[in-house]
Amino acid sequence: MAIKLVTLNSIMQFEKLYNCCHNAKMKTDAFRCKNYLRIGRHKWSREVREIVNVLFVCLGNICRSPMAEAVLRHKIEQRHLFSQITVDSAGTGDWHIGKMPHEGTRGILDLHGISYEHMTARLVSGEDFEKFQYIICMDKSNGDNVRKIPGGEKSELLFFMDLLPDEELREVPDPYFTGNFEQVYDLVNAGCEVLLERIITEKLEQA
């Protein structure tokens, strides 16, 4: 479910709206509404800073990309940047739509005290190419699949392992097949740290 862009009169209204959000998409929309908060008696103003939207993409959207989504959101919240950066994930295969992350992903996130509440698998769609400034594929075949979606041919894609140029691995191994969720967590954690610094430098400090 999406939230219609509405004008809010107060931060309290925003908080009420935010508390009703069941998933990352709704939270993103709520923050968009917050950008249109009324300031002063007659003036309506958009916040100066644009929101930065990040989308991680893998095949099933139950192992790697939701892990990256949860880890990056955790880092964003730790730095109090949640009103400036949103994060979501999606898959190019439809087998697991609506399902929660894989038990291996949930297990490693639990171990590190990272929330995956309300996260469910969804497919990448053409609308994503308009909304997200950073679309980050976990492996090369994810990128090939994204490019086959109408609108995706020309979209600017990033590859997760390009965030970690010193690693020998050039793709995030799929733990659905390897069973090695710890390895993926270590890569995802390191890559998300680099990504967050990059977003802060490229987008937030330039605003």
Ligand code: 4NP
């Ligand atoms: P993910 O892993 O792309 O990291 O979510 C997979 C999950 C499910 C399947 C393949 C990969 N599958 O074939 O169902």
